[in-house]
Amino acid sequence: MAVSRRLRSSWAPFALPGVGWLVAFFALSVYAVVAVALGRTDPLLRTAQPAWNPLDWDTSALTRVISRVVGGDLGHVVGRTFLFVLLALVGCIAIGYPVAYHAARGAHRWRKVLLVALVLPFWISYLMRMMAWTNLLQPDGYVNRVLHALHLQGEPRNWLDGDWYTVVIGLVYGYVPFFILPLYSVLERLDGRLLEAGRDLGATARQTFWHVTLPLSRPGLMAASVVTVLPMFGDYYTNTYLTSGSPRTEMIGNQIEFYLRGSSQPQTGASLVLVLMALLFVLMAYYLATTAREQKAAR
Amino acid sequence: MTRRRFPTLAAVTWLYVLWSLLPILVAVRISFNSGKSRSSFQAPSLRWYTGDPTASVLHDDSLHTALSNTIVLALCTMLVATPIGVALAIGLHRWKGRTAQAANGLVLVPIVTPEIVFGVALFLVFSQLYTGIPQGLTSQVLGHVTFTLSFVVIIVRGRLTAVGREYEEAARDLGATRLQAVRLVLLPLLAPAVFASLMVVFATSVDDFVISSFLSTGAGTETVPIRIYSGAKAGSTPALNALAVVMLVVTLSAAAVAGLVLRAMRRRTGMGAGLTEAGGLAGLGG
Numbered sequence: 001m002a003v004s005r006r007l008r009s010s011w012a013p014f015a016l017p018g019v020g021w022l023v024a025f026f027a028l029s030v031y032a033v034v035a036v037a038l039g040r041t042d043p044l045l046r047t048a049q050p051a052w053n054p055l056d057w058d059t060s061a062l063t064r065v066i067s068r069v070v071g072g073d074l075g076h077v078v079g080r081t082f083l084f085v086l087l088a089l090v091g092c093i094a095i096g097y098p099v100a101y102h103a104a105r106g107a108h109r110w111r112k113v114l115l116v117a118l119v120l121p122f123w124i125s126y127l128m129r130m131m132a133w134t135n136l137l138q139p140d141g142y143v144n145r146v147l148h149a150l151h152l153q154g155e156p157r158n159w160l161d162g163d164w165y166t167v168v169i170g171l172v173y174g175y176v177p178f179f180i181l182p183l184y185s186v187l188e189r190l191d192g193r194l195l196e197a198g199r200d201l202g203a204t205a206r207q208t209f210w211h212v213t214l215p216l217s218r219p220g221l222m223a224a225s226v227v228t229v230l231p232m233f234g235d236y237y238t239n240t241y242l243t244s245g246s247p248r249t250e251m252i253g254n255q256i257e258f259y260l261r262g263s264s265q266p267q268t269g270a271s272l273v274l275v276l277m278a279l280l281f282v283l284m285a286y287y288l289a290t291t292a293r294e295q296k297a298a299r
Numbered sequence: 300m301t302r303r304r305f306p307t308l309a310a311v312t313w314l315y316v317l318w319s320l321l322p323i324l325v326a327v328r329i330s331f332n333s334g335k336s337r338s339s340f341q342a343p344s345l346r347w348y349t350g351d352p353t354a355s356v357l358h359d360d361s362l363h364t365a366l367s368n369t370i371v372l373a374l375c376t377m378l379v380a381t382p383i384g385v386a387l388a389i390g391l392h393r394w395k396g397r398t399a400q401a402a403n404g405l406v407l408v409p410i411v412t413p414e415i416v417f418g419v420a421l422f423l424v425f426s427q428l429y430t431g432i433p434q435g436l437t438s439q440v441l442g443h444v445t446f447t448l449s450f451v452v453i454i455v456r457g458r459l460t461a462v463g464r465e466y467e468e469a470a471r472d473l474g475a476t477r478l479q480a481v482r483l484v485l486l487p488l489l490a491p492a493v494f495a496s497l498m499v500v501f502a503t504s505v506d507d508f509v510i511s512s513f514l515s516t517g518a519g520t521e522t523v524p525i526r527i528y529s530g531a532k533a534g535s536t537p538a539l540n541a542l543a544v545v546m547l548v549v550t551l552s553a554a555a556v557a558g559l560v561l562r563a564m565r566r567r568t569g570m571g572a573g574l575t576e577a578g579g580l581a582g583l584g585g
Binding site: 011013014015017018019021022023025026027028029030035036048050095098099102103106107114117120121122123126127128129131132133134135136138139141142173176177230233234236237240241253256260266269273276277280284 | 329390416
């Protein structure tokens with residue numbers, strides 16, 4: 001027993017460089033955010049004075065940021081972030097579900113071509129995909145010309161001057177490929193016999209969908225939502241890029257970027273990151289609790 | 300088994316494909332524009348690739364610096380992250396106990412950490428704690444390795460589960476030391492996963508904007524995504540499109556080569572890490 005345990009634990013040296021790397025550059029980096037947020041700011045030079053020792057922690061800056069988020073000026077930004085992410089998630093579901101379903105269970109002859117087309121965006125840089133849209137949405141761009149040709153719109157308009165729907169559509173465009181793939185892998189493994197059983201037992205196609213297919217695709221929908229929602233909450237480049245940095249579409253990520261890079265107030269920025277992490281932690285905990293409950297129920 | 304046909308579903312799907320790829324094709328076409336406009340096409344030319352004496356990708360220093368920065372960064376990241384990640388995957392797969400569980404958790408958390416948290420955390424640790432490490436390319440490589448390490452672990456662990464322990468145990472029974480068994484038996488069996496990891500790390504690094512940007516110190520350390528991003532504000536030319544197209548050709552050829560090599564490996568060994576899997580993992584990063 002003792003020998004076999006020593007043998008097993010002697011695999012640890014293989015993991016050592018990687019674990020050391022993650023401790024040094026991931027765990028300590030996240031700790032640096034905490035240390036800066038709960039540290040002090042030099043009143044003269046406005047540089048951060050991180051508190052590495054938990055005994056020196058000072059929560060006054062964090063409390064100030066939290067009070068600005070709860071009912072203060074940052075509350076609107078956080079509310080807008082939630083709204084944009086929610087609308088973009090609805091868009092991702094509306095587009096992603098039918099596409100993933102068709103790729104997984106329809107599309108016989110063209111399935112290979114379709115799968116390549118669905119994976120292709122992964123190999124195209126995110127910002128290049130956004131750039132493609134800024135090309136199209138210019139006042140003399142193709143979107144306006146197509147709308148004009150179809151008599152849907154008279155005067156050409158600038159889509160890039162800070163409208164919320166440009167940002168939401170941009171977010172959907174950017175993230176829907178990441179939504180489709182995890183959903184596809186779940187729908188593909190879905191047991192077709194269960195769907196047939198539903199039909200054999202007299203359910204209409206619609207009833208089968210609502211009572212059999214949709215509940216069975218829930219794990220896929222949840223996973224796909226997590227994969228897209230987490231990065232969307234931290235997104236600050238899509239809205240900046242698509243609205244030339246209009247304050248009307250500012251999200252929480254813009255504020256974080258502003259405090260850390262634009263104006264050097266690292267303590268405020270770090271505190272905002274902590275607030276964002278807390279929000280995402282709640283969402284993750286909800287996700288993990290539901291999946292755990294569902295797995296238990298399935299057994 | 301009869302499968303019902305859903306014409307609406309098929310229509311929605313192909314409309315989506317059109318919607319997702321058409322803008323890219325338009326952007327590619329604009330890169331060959333002879334005029335300065337990035338929204339309407341005049342006549343085909345190579346002006347923004349090589350022709351223009353000051354503003355083309357070939358002649359504008361800031362553009363080809365961004366290009367070489369991106370590729371150097373991705374290659375360095377690939378060469379550092381893959382070996383560390385493969386060793387980490389092998390170690391974690393076998394190493395049991397409470398410490399091992401904690402290490403497992405440490406590998407999984409980066410995957411669900413949004414890039415902005417990653418970027419800020421790395422930015423603060425390099426500016427407050429590791430002040431001796433030169434900012435710029437060095438810190439960008441360190442940051443990208445940290446960001447991509449977990450992807451390597453996940454890909455390789457999938458393959459480790461598929462391979463099982465029999466081959467390695469047979470080698471041990473035949474008198475190989477543990478290290479010999481890993482080197483001569485396990486690593487060749489892991490080859491497809493190692494290769495897939497190299498590609499995923501390369502693609503993730505090339506695509507990354509947030510971490511590169513937070514760790515960039517200015518014009519000399521700009522990457523292609525940073526250059527595209529900053530080009531939105533200043534009046535920019537189709538040279539930016541040309542830059543993006545060059546980058547696109549690099550990543551798509553890497554993907555094509557990867558697909559062919561993985562297929563050859565799969566044929567030889569009977570198993571392989573799927574490209575879809577690799578693409579999906581690259582996507583996890585955002």
